[in-house]
Amino acid sequence: MSSRRGFTLIELLVAISLATIITLLGVSLMRTGINSSVANEEALIQSQGVRDARRLIEHAWSGRQSIGFSGSDAQIEFTSSQAALGGLPLRFACQPGEKGDYALWLYRTMPADQPGQPQEPAGEMLLGSLGECKFGFLRAPADDRQPAQWKGDWPAGQGPPALLRLDLASLRGTLPPFILAAGAP
Amino acid sequence: MNRDKSMASPGMPLCGNAVAGFTVIETLVALTLLAAAAGFLMATLGTSSRLVRDVRENETALWLARSRLVEAAAYPDRSPPQDDRPDQFEGVDYRTRIEYREISPLPEIDIDKVARAFRLIEIRVLVSWGARPSTVQLTAYRKTGPETSVPPAPGK
Numbered sequence: 001m002s003s004r005r006g007f008t009l010i011e012l013l014v015a016i017s018l019a020t021i022i023t024l025l026g027v028s029l030m031r032t033g034i035n036s037s038v039a040n041e042e043a044l045i046q047s048q049g050v051r052d053a054r055r056l057i058e059h060a061w062s063g064r065q066s067i068g069f070s071g072s073d074a075q076i077e078f079t080s081s082q083a084a085l086g087g088l089p090l091r092f093a094c095q096p097g098e099k100g101d102y103a104l105w106l107y108r109t110m111p112a113d114q115p116g117q118p119q120e121p122a123g124e125m126l127l128g129s130l131g132e133c134k135f136g137f138l139r140a141p142a143d144d145r146q147p148a149q150w151k152g153d154w155p156a157g158q159g160p161p162a163l164l165r166l167d168l169a170s171l172r173g174t175l176p177p178f179i180l181a182a183g184a185p
Numbered sequence: 186m187n188r189d190k191s192m193a194s195p196g197m198p199l200c201g202n203a204v205a206g207f208t209v210i211e212t213l214v215a216l217t218l219l220a221a222a223a224g225f226l227m228a229t230l231g232t233s234s235r236l237v238r239d240v241r242e243n244e245t246a247l248w249l250a251r252s253r254l255v256e257a258a259a260y261p262d263r264s265p266p267q268d269d270r271p272d273q274f275e276g277v278d279y280r281t282r283i284e285y286r287e288i289s290p291l292p293e294i295d296i297d298k299v300a301r302a303f304r305l306i307e308i309r310v311l312v313s314w315g316a317r318p319s320t321v322q323l324t325a326y327r328k329t330g331p332e333t334s335v336p337p338a339p340g341k
Contacts, residue, residue, distance in 0.1 A: 011206070022219065029223055036230045040237045047241060054248075138259075148260065163259055165252075173275035176249035181259050 046129075046170055053104055053126040054166075054178050060090055061164065061180050070156035071164075073134045078160065091121065094133030101171070102133040132169035136177075137161035242314060245274050246321040249281065250312040254323045257283050257308045277314055284309040288326075304329050 007015070063082035068089070070077050075093035091107040107121040127133075137154040138161055154161055166178040207215075249272065272279040286307045306327045313320040 025219075025223065029226055033226065033230050036234050040234060043237055043241060047244060051244075163256065170275065174273070176245055176272075176274050176279075177252050178248065179252035179255045181255050 043172075049127050050168065050175065056106070056126065057092060057166065057178070058180060064160060066159055068156070069154070069160040071135055071137060071154040073136065073152035076135055076164070094135070097128065101128070102130040103128040104130065104133050104168075127168070129171055130168055131171055132167060132174065134167045136165035136167065138163035138165070241275070242277055242319070243321070245277070246279060246312045246314055246319070249274070249279055250310045250321050250323045253281055253283060253312070254308065254310045254325055257310065258325050258327050279312055279314045282311045284311070
């Protein structure tokens, strides 16, 4: 008869139970950690995207020309004299996506390769997965002392508005309005 | 969960056969170390999440203050444009206060005794949030005409 003996059933059950508990604890911790890390990274990426989009609009808006501006709650069109933007017509557009969300697009009319050819605007998505994307406009101060009201439409031919506003919402909630003045970037 | 004779401590008695398990003390120490490591990991994750949230809240407050300052600077002689939306962004309530104050370009000059070719208005926007309030403050100055009046504390 051998001098060694195996584990008893009780010892084996206790060992398996402890191993299971420790494994579950470890998996739970890892899952929590991964989820937290992914959520933090997504939040930071979205913040960076919003920041970049705002800076691009601000940059383009600072070089806008006084004529040719038009807008609605879904888009704005104007020409910017900023060298990086080519002094060509720009259109920032809020477009609905396939999942009920919105995306902010920038369309730039690129110069034609050959004279006489039609110019096709090139689109670039600046922000996606938005819960809301809407422009607003404020008229220049009038003589009356009534508070001004934001409008959702700005027909062409009346110059740029006094204030331009962009309302965005991420999938986590509403973001603060982004407001630009006519007189300063 | 077992160890052979060669791993046993010198002088440690073995019970009957040549194989001994871990003692209760050893097991408890191992579990305590494991729990401590898990606790540190969770604390690190919590701190990381809190810092990310703080950065987002600070950035949101800064953008809100900037937008309100642009509005107020564009309309220094009246209440800022009406905005019925609550200042709640991504589940956090923000409180905005706008202060207007007429100041003299040269502090030693009494502005009431000089011809007012222009007036200088200091516009200060304060945004606070949280139970233990954090605050962001932005200030701008706007030169206006002599007919402009400073509105009576239209803070929001």
